Amino acid sequence: QVQLQESGPGLVKPSETLSLTCTVSGGSITSDYWNWIRQPPGKGLEWIGNIYYSGSTKFNPSLKSRVTISLDTSKNQFSLTLSSVTAADTAVYYCGRSRYGSGSYGYYGMDVWGQGTTVIVSS
Amino acid sequence: DIQMTQSPSSLSASVGDRVTITCRASQSIRNYLNWYQQKPGKAPKLLIYAASSLQSGVPSRFSGSGSGTDFTLTISSLQPEDFASYYCQQSYSTPLTFGGGTKVEIK
Numbered sequence: 001q002v003q004l005q006e007s008g009p010g011l012v013k014p015s016e017t018l019s020l021t022c023t024v025s026g027g028s029i030t031s032d033y034w035n036w037i038r039q040p041p042g043k044g045l046e047w048i049g050n051i052y053y054s055g056s057t058k059f060n061p062s063l064k065s066r067v068t069i070s071l072d073t074s075k076n077q078f079s080l081t082l083s084s085v086t087a088a089d090t091a092v093y094y095c096g097r098s099r100y101g102s103g104s105y106g107y108y109g110m111d112v113w114g115q116g117t118t119v120i121v122s123s
Numbered sequence: 124d125i126q127m128t129q130s131p132s133s134l135s136a137s138v139g140d141r142v143t144i145t146c147r148a149s150q151s152i153r154n155y156l157n158w159y160q161q162k163p164g165k166a167p168k169l170l171i172y173a174a175s176s177l178q179s180g181v182p183s184r185f186s187g188s189g190s191g192t193d194f195t196l197t198i199s200s201l202q203p204e205d206f207a208s209y210y211c212q213q214s215y216s217t218p219l220t221f222g223g224g225t226k227v228e229i230k
Contacts, residue, residue: 035219044210044221044222044223044224045159045167045210045212045221045224046221047212047218047219047220047221049218058217058218059217059218060217060218060219061124061218062218094166094167096166098214101173102155102173104155104214104215105214106155106157106212106214106219107155107172107173107214108172108173109157109159109169109171109172109173109178109212109214110157110159110167110169110212111169111172111178113166113167113168114166115165115166116165116166
């Protein structure tokens with residue numbers, strides 16, 4: 001059974017870069033799509049972007065200029081970097097798996113999620 | 124971006140009640156619609172994919188319907204463990220977008 005676990009600093013200073021890693025266990029990262037989603041305190045969910053095992057990426061245009069998503073198949077991990085952070089980037093960050101179907105990388109939903117990691121942007 | 128609008132934003136219901144949550148897309152998304160349940164402090168859990176397909180392991184009291192722009196999530200008989208927030212999400216186009224959520228509270 002595939003499990004995901006986010007890791008990374010819980011506190012980032014304004015204008016610096018947020019870096020998180022999601023470790024995949026119980027399965028291989030060399031299939032499916034691997035997503036990042038965030039949730040500001042008391043608010044709804046926002047999709048950040050995803051990566052396919054081939055290295056192909058998709059991003060939310062609202063964040064695209066600041067986001068990088070990469071894959072390390074040797075470690076079965078994928079990572080998120082978000083540059084020039086502000087207080088508005090304070091959120092719980094989740095990683096999630098989705099599967100391709102009917103022309104969409106999200107057709108079958110995000111069926112496996114990490115537990116989430118809280119990132120606070122503050123000096 | 125496709126905007127997803129959920130209603131109501133919150134509701135109060137009793138155990139055993141039938142509950143319906145509505146999600147409307149700003150344009151047709153065919154059946155590219157997923158539903159999630161989220162409890163406080165926990166990650167979202169996939170309930171329904173492709174508008175009406177029940178995710179493995181999810182109780183049959185949950186059901187989804189709709190296509191095009193209008194969708195519903197129904198809980199046929201609300202159970203104590205169903206008090207949570209519910210989100211719809213479209214997978215028709217990038218970026219994936221979520222509805223604002225519906226909080227189901229105990230009456």
